[in-house]
Amino acid sequence: MSEAGDERLRALRAEFDEWADRYEADLEHPEGVLVGHADARRLSASLLTVRPDDVLVDLGVGTGLFAECFDGGGATVIGVDLSPRMLARCAEKHPAWQYAAGHFLAIPLPDHTADAVISAFASHHLDTDEWPDALREVMRVLKPAGKFLLVDILFVDEETKDEARRILGEAWEEENYPVYTHLGPVAAELGLRATFTALTPLHAAVLFEGMA
Numbered sequence: 001m002s003e004a005g006d007e008r009l010r011a012l013r014a015e016f017d018e019w020a021d022r023y024e025a026d027l028e029h030p031e032g033v034l035v036g037h038a039d040a041r042r043l044s045a046s047l048l049t050v051r052p053d054d055v056l057v058d059l060g061v062g063t064g065l066f067a068e069c070f071d072g073g074g075a076t077v078i079g080v081d082l083s084p085r086m087l088a089r090c091a092e093k094h095p096a097w098q099y100a101a102g103h104f105l106a107i108p109l110p111d112h113t114a115d116a117v118i119s120a121f122a123s124h125h126l127d128t129d130e131w132p133d134a135l136r137e138v139m140r141v142l143k144p145a146g147k148f149l150l151v152d153i154l155f156v157d158e159e160t161k162d163e164a165r166r167i168l169g170e171a172w173e174e175e176n177y178p179v180y181t182h183l184g185p186v187a188a189e190l191g192l193r194a195t196f197t198a199l200t201p202l203h204a205a206v207l208f209e210g211m212a
């Protein structure tokens with residue numbers, strides 16, 4: 001990773017370490033682009049079936065809110081995050097889960113570990129040009145028939161994102177919110193199918209799976 005990339009990760013780590021203790025309280029009254037985040041997580045959970053003997057990796061696990069939507073089935077959950085403080089908060093809530101400090105471009109797990117990788121509200125911290133490497137890293141960690149469910153402040157195309165920006169006005173926070181018209185072709189280049197599902201006016205899911 002470049003020096004600038006390292007510096008960006010350090011800044012993100014500091015930001016989320018600082019937010020970790022207040023994160024869930026803040027989300028009880030979400031604002032701006034996070035309005036409806038709980039509905040987005042709940043609705044997207046129906047897009048992926050997780051079985052009791054599955055290994056589920058949550059990338060950008062935070063305090064565990066997304067993996068909790070799938071935990072009832074008894075799967076082995078591995079939370080990955082770049083923020084040690086977020087991991088510590090999550091471990092207090094879910095001592096039976098496993099944890100690893102890492103990030104989208106360097107997931108500290110062996111090849112073919114996971115039946116499914118999930119990620120909610122974390123991928124918009126990637127630069128647009130980092131997506132091919134990020135998807136390759138997720139696919140490395142997945143078993144061959146595995147699936148990757150991505151949920152985020154995510155739009156079908158740039159026009160829809162522009163419209164959301166216009167409607168939210170000052171409540172909009174500018175970040176690298178992904179668009180499906182970019183992710184779909186990146187996935188296709190890697191031999192993956194990417195299926196888009198709108199969840200709320202601001203949030204959507206993309207399910208990545210092999211072309212087999």
Ligand SMILES: C[S@@+](CC[C@H](N)C(=O)[O-])C[C@H]1O[C@@H](n2cnc3c(N)ncnc32)[C@H](O)[C@@H]1O
Binds near residue numbers: 012061064083104105
């Ligand atoms: C807004 S929180 C979302 C947490 C949780 N997934 C949820 O839905 O509540 C974003 C999380 O992603 C983590 N994160 C941000 N950028 C990341 C990256 N590049 N790799 C891994 N984790 C990242 C942050 O540390 C933080 O815990």
